[in-house]
Amino acid sequence: MGKRQSVQDAASAVVSVVYPIMGCIALSAILAGAPDYSFTCVHDEQDERAALRHYRPWKLDGLLTKQPESAEQRAERYRLAHEQLQRQVAVVFVGSFLVFIVFFTFCVAMAYKMRFGRAIKAWMGGSILLVLGYNGGSYLRVLLVSRCVPVDWITFVLLVWNLTLTGWLAIFWKAPRWFNQLYLVLVAALMSTIFRAVGTLATWLLLCGLVVWDLFAVLSPYGPLKWLVDIAAERNESLPALVYDTDPSDAGRETIRSGSNRVQDIRDARPTSTSTRRRTSIRSHADDGYQTLPMTDTDDECSEVSTDPGDSDEEDTKPPTSSSLPASSQIPSSSSSSLVAVVSGQIEGRADLQVKHHLKLGLGDFVFYSVLTGTSLRSGGQLEFWVTAVAIVFGLLCTLFLLLVFQKPLPALPISLTFGMIFYIMAALSLRPFVLHLFETGLFT
Amino acid sequence: METEQNNPLLVSVGCLFLSLSATLIWGGYVIMPRPHLFIVATMAAFFYCLGQMLAAGWWFAIPPLKQEFAWVLFSTVTIQEGIRWAMFALFNWMKGYGEGVKAFLRVGAVNGLLTGFAVGAGYGLMSVLLSYTSIVGDNYWFDQSIYMPNCPEINFFVAGAAFALAYSIMHMALGVLAWSMYDTKNYVGIFFTYAWHLGISMASIGNTNRGGCVYTLGIVYGLVVLLSLCALAFSIRFVKMSKQVDA
Numbered sequence A: 001m002g003k004r005q006s007v008q009d010a011a012s013a014v015v016s017v018v019y020p021i022m023g024c025i026a027l028s029a030i031l032a033g034a035p036d037y038s039f040t041c042v043h044d045e046q047d048e049r050a051a052l053r054h055y056r057p058w059k060l061d062g063l064l065t066k067q068p069e070s071a072e073q074r075a076e077r078y079r080l081a082h083e084q085l086q087r088q089v090a091v092v093f094v095g096s097f098l099v100f101i102v103f104f105t106f107c108v109a110m111a112y113k114m115r116f117g118r119a120i121k122a123w124m125g126g127s128i129l130l131v132l133g134y135n136g137g138s139y140l141r142v143l144l145v146s147r148c149v150p151v152d153w154i155t156f157v158l159l160v161w162n163l164t165l166t167g168w169l170a171i172f173w174k175a176p177r178w179f180n181q182l183y184l185v186l187v188a189a190l191m192s193t194i195f196r197a198v199g200t201l202a203t204w205l206l207l208c209g210l211v212v213w214d215l216f217a218v219l220s221p222y223g224p225l226k227w228l229v230d231i232a233a234e235r236n237e238s239l240p241a242l243v244y245d246t247d248p249s250d251a252g253r254e255t256i257r258s259g260s261n262r263v264q265d266i267r268d269a270r271p272t273s274t275s276t277r278r279r280t281s282i283r284s285h286a287d288d289g290y291q292t293l294p295m296t297d298t299d300d301e302c303s304e305v306s307t308d309p310g311d312s313d314e315e316d317t318k319p320p321t322s323s324s325l326p327a328s329s330q331i332p333s334s335s336s337s338s339l340v341a342v343v344s345g346q347i348e349g350r351a352d353l354q355v356k357h358h359l360k361l362g363l364g365d366f367v368f369y370s371v372l373t374g375t376s377l378r379s380g381g382q383l384e385f386w387v388t389a390v391a392i393v394f395g396l397l398c399t400l401f402l403l404l405v406f407q408k409p410l411p412a413l414p415i416s417l418t419f420g421m422i423f424y425i426m427a428a429l430s431l432r433p434f435v436l437h438l439f440e441t442g443l444f445t
Numbered sequence B: 001m002e003t004e005q006n007n008p009l010l011v012s013v014g015c016l017f018l019s020l021s022a023t024l025i026w027g028g029y030v031i032m033p034r035p036h037l038f039i040v041a042t043m044a045a046f047f048y049c050l051g052q053m054l055a056a057g058w059w060f061a062i063p064p065l066k067q068e069f070a071w072v073l074f075s076t077v078t079i080q081e082g083i084r085w086a087m088f089a090l091f092n093w094m095k096g097y098g099e100g101v102k103a104f105l106r107v108g109a110v111n112g113l114l115t116g117f118a119v120g121a122g123y124g125l126m127s128v129l130l131s132y133t134s135i136v137g138d139n140y141w142f143d144q145s146i147y148m149p150n151c152p153e154i155n156f157f158v159a160g161a162a163f164a165l166a167y168s169i170m171h172m173a174l175g176v177l178a179w180s181m182y183d184t185k186n187y188v189g190i191f192f193t194y195a196w197h198l199g200i201s202m203a204s205i206g207n208t209n210r211g212g213c214v215y216t217l218g219i220v221y222g223l224v225v226l227l228s229l230c231a232l233a234f235s236i237r238f239v240k241m242s243k244q245v246d247a
Helices: A002-032 A045-055 A071-113 A117-146 A153-172 A177-197 A200-219 A224-235 A363-379 A382-406 A413-441 B008-031 B035-061 B069-097 B109-139 B156-184 B187-208 B213-246
Strands: A243-245 A339-343 A358-362
Touching: A002 A177, A002 A358, A002 A363, A002 A382, A002 B035, A071 A117, A071 A200, A071 A224, A117 A153, A117 A177, A153 A177, A177 A243, A177 A363, A200 A224, A200 A363, A200 A413, A243 A363, A358 A363, A363 A382, A363 A413, A382 A413, A382 B035, A382 B109, A413 B035, A413 B069, A413 B109, B008 B035, B008 B109, B008 B156, B035 B069, B035 B109, B069 B109, B069 B156, B069 B187, B109 B156, B109 B213, B156 B187, B156 B213, B187 B213
Parallel strands: none
Antiparallel strands: A243 A358, A339 A358
């Protein structure tokens, strides 16, 4: 029973990460298809049809009937080609962007080492305000304009201000966990749309560079992320990170004290022959930085524990808590949030604790997964989008599986992005013509 | 009077729901409440994409046979079935990696059937997304008054949605059958599922004839219903036999 509960928790923990990633990918795809800023609200039916076509971000290919190209279509094609050329120039800026990421990650690691945590948090807070306020406000404005919703600017500013501040509080202060998670996903989706302005080639180069950088940053002894993890482990502190936490306890309301990590609640522990419940302090695996999932729990390693004697009659009512990482803090999402952190509790000196497992995934993973799918949608189509999304999710599952096997902190970007990019290329080159051929002839398999 | 030309969005959404109905309903009812099945279904979707890419590569490899529909279907179905068997072999191999893997792969008769169903649901969902939803969404999402010359009786996208639905149900039923056959090493049963898959796919060749989509739709749905009933009867019998063995 205990073993079954443990493996069920692992599957639930994995799925609790996969669902928000899929939601973020879907949200970023919707935002990527949002109307352009040049679009204005019209009421005429004919213009409305034209507006609906503007709403579609994907290429229009004549599938069944090939129409001759008109002068207008030719001009549009030339304009797109010119824009594409300009965007390709952005490759230079992509190189600069990567250099910035590397430099900034080292700066953050240095700042954390020198105990400038407040500066890091302040920077992150300002970034979140900017993303929610500016990007979110821009999309909200376009949505209102395209739907002909009459809103004056005062109301609009108040609305954006409230949404932004609410999100900021949900991420950095206290909020129900689902609300915190919702805003994190929204922030990640908004950040991923920033790359809409970058050319397709530049985005692919950026993603390839991130794969290499992530491998170095996490796995190399000289990587800044490994450095951060080691420092946090030495100090027995939480890593400053903007992460998506699947722990269902409310954000900002964990009462784990610094220095001695204590499990607040353990939900639905397996009953043992000894029905006593006692407080137990938990020491996490500090030497690895991030916890790994002790999936080799056996029946001998399970017992029921509660930190509150008065809760001994409660079953399955209290949410599990993080055992080693207290309230969320932040790091720049562009730098180091690609670690997959599997958090579990382990009793010091005791081998009979069964705990719930929950995962923490850096927000940067959400962002760049969405960037990849958004780029595949823009440059390919829905077919490439679906294939890329499935490949990314499968890559994440592989990463989690490797995490279970190797019991080491791992970067979450390389496998997923590699799978995604390979599958996009294969889908664009071979799968699309094949599927179109089958569809045209009415064949199904 | 409103026609489909005045309500293209309704036709589009309706066709979308029609094609995805089986996978969404069964996925929501059976798979979503069970996290380990969701993981299995996601892996199956990935392997389906991989299989289709291999089939596409194979289709490109022999240009003279590109227009030979029977050959195209035979090679595609064979690759899909081979990929499904490879998935089963991979899952068996992964079981050796300890208790952690058993978070996703469960043992037992009912668990085996559910795992097979999840594999089939992953296959079915991706088949709809790739063979119908993505094509329609990319090209004619807002222009639904399309009729193929060979199928003037039924709106092209309605027919496509109906076929996509039938084949998604087929994949789910085949998943249940095939996984149990792999588990028990029933080679006759494995061939049986392969033959079913090939037969139902070959039935779609009727769409290439003028006016053929109507009777092809009937034949395909008839075969799919028969296959589903076989899968249901087999599942019930399989579980009963397993319980007898356990007892």
